[in-house]
Amino acid sequence: MADVARVAGVSPQTVSRVSNGYPGVVESTRDRVLTAMRELGYRPNSAARALKSGRFRMIGVILFTLSTTGNMRTLDAIATSAAREGYAITLIPVAVPTQDSVRGAFTRLGELAVDAVVAIMEVHLLDAATVSLPPGAPVVVVDSKAGDRYSVVDTDQAEGARQAVQHLLDLGHRTVWHVAGPEDSFAAQGRADGWRTTLKGSGREVPPVLHGDWSAESGYEMGLRVAAERDCTAVFVANDQMALGVQRALHEQGRAVPRDVSIVGFDDIPEAGSYMPPLTTVHQDFDEVGRRCVASALRQVQTDSHERGTTLVPTWLVVRNSTAPPSDDPLRGS
Structure with a gap:
């Protein structure tokens, strides 16, 4: 550094x-x-800077799967937001969602030296009694009910579902069927709760829930069951990939979208x-989720504190051509 200063x-x-x-x-x-750094081949020693400042400028990210759209887009948003703040991310995928695998992931992050941790996974995997957190590293959780223990950032799942169901009811559908995500998913639970609450609040019949696994293949399987319900004129699907499978199943069974089913x-x-x-779908603002995750993590790092509570990121409905009034509604015409 003295040589660079002299040159x-x-x-x-x-x-x-x-x-x-x-x-x-x-x-x-x-x-x-x-210019002097380039001429002299000088590169700052990040390890030495970390020892001096106590900061590694690294955020660890733990997530259960890279295969879902939501996780991938959230991860991309976190990486982009971290880079804007001069931080890098270290990714630890958890292949099998068990307490032992999550505990191991936190241990590895502790060994890799991170300033904060963002966990994209379900709350039942974050039991504070069994998970060992990196000493002093603040934790932000995405998509969870753990707001009493950690800083949580989540899409407003229930409100998004309400917007979807209310749109279909306003079109004149008597009730709305639901293809939900996995039963152990907090996001799926939130969307199912919003669907159910909206129907009950409108005095409508609540059909049985059909569970998929977020994939188009599972949507297709559930779509065959929807197609068999001849009185079903509207369905709210918990993600777009499953909705694609539902559309295919309905098409194969001779039920047109949106003429017969919205x-x-x-x-x-x-x-x-x-x-x-x-x-027609509910828009999630993944960029905002990522930005708020990084902001919470760095705020805790800079103030040497730990935040708790839940921040909900708003959703909005994007209306396209897959929804319309039911075919027996006079607004449809011939």
């Missing part, structure tokens, strides 16, 4: 400010320092507008 004609403190990315350095001075999905994946017909 650039600045103080070692200025070199330190430039290498750490601090503001307040004149641009021409910053350019001279960076469909609303959840997620608003980039392909939703290219479904046939284009899918």
